[in-house]
Amino acid sequence: MPLDVPLGWNVFDCELHTGGFSARTELFGGVADSLNADHVFTVNGRFVLDVRGKVWKVRWLGLGATYFFGEHVDGWSAGLDLRFQI
Numbered sequence: 001m002p003l004d005v006p007l008g009w010n011v012f013d014c015e016l017h018t019g020g021f022s023a024r025t026e027l028f029g030g031v032a033d034s035l036n037a038d039h040v041f042t043v044n045g046r047f048v049l050d051v052r053g054k055v056w057k058v059r060w061l062g063l064g065a066t067y068f069f070g071e072h073v074d075g076w077s078a079g080l081d082l083r084f085q086i
Contacts, residue, residue: 011049017060020045027070037070046081059085 004019023042032038048062055061062081068074 006050014049014051014054017048017050017062018046019048020064035070036072040068040070040073042066042068048081048083052085057084057086059083 002019002021004017007016007018009016021042021044025040025042027035027037027039044064044066046062046064048060050060052059060081060083063078064081065076065078067076
């Protein structure tokens with residue numbers, strides 16, 4: 001379950017939030033054989049700006065990073081976070 005924490009700070013007149021998630025992913029078949037692992041853990045953190053009412057159909061814009069690790073594999077990724085609203 002993702003965690004979302006409003007920080008009470010405003011940037012560009014938009015509220016700043018932080019949050020993230022952690023997960024364990026089970027691996028099977030060829031993927032498990034290739035990585036020589038049965039599972040991978042993931043830890044993610046992010047900062048987002050709540051832009052509701054300022055950008056059409058967008059709820060927030062953000063920046064996040066993820067670290068993943070397992071028995072014989074590890075790495076990281078980073079990216080932009082964009083959530084639409086209906």
